[in-house]
Amino acid sequence: MKVLVFGNSGCRKSTYAQAVAARHGLPHLELDSIDRSKEIRRVEHV
Numbered sequence: 001m002k003v004l005v006f007g008n009s010g011c012r013k014s015t016y017a018q019a020v021a022a023r024h025g026l027p028h029l030e031l032d033s034i035d036r037s038k039e040i041r042r043v044e045h046v
Contacts, residue, residue, distance in 0.1 A: 001026065 001024065005017040014030065021028035 003017070003020055003024075003026065005013045005020070007013050017030075018028055020026070
């Protein structure tokens, strides 16, 4: 099962996602924890 939780800043998405993951025995991944610095390209290089 995959669950996607999204919403506005400060609406407790992380809290809700952690609770859902714990309740259903699912892994919890915060997209903020992924290092995307290598994916960032300047507009003139795209």
